[in-house]
Amino acid sequence: xxxxxxxxxxxxxxxxxxxxxxxxxxxxxxxxxxxxxxxxxxxxxxxxxxxxxxxxxxxxxxxxx
Numbered sequence: 001x002x003x004x005x006x007x008x009x010x011x012x013x014x015x016x017x018x019x020x021x022x023x024x025x026x027x028x029x030x031x032x033x034x035x036x037x038x039x040x041x042x043x044x045x046x047x048x049x050x051x052x053x054x055x056x057x058x059x060x061x062x063x064x065x
Contacts, residue, residue: 002043004062004065007062008059008063010058011055011056011058011062012059014055015055015056015059016021016028018048018052018055019052021044021045021048022044022045022048022052022053025041025044025048026041026044027043029044030044032044032048033047
């Protein structure tokens, strides 16, 4: 496995992890964003949704190379 493949897999598994956190955060937002004063589903989607989009974009860019 090359370094590029490792980074690609790391981005993919991180994206899947963020997706799981989003699903769990819709059920209990306080468990995934305990540090925020306002703990609602919109905040979960803003924080982890942006991470999911960023990591998935990185994965798709690397897979196109």
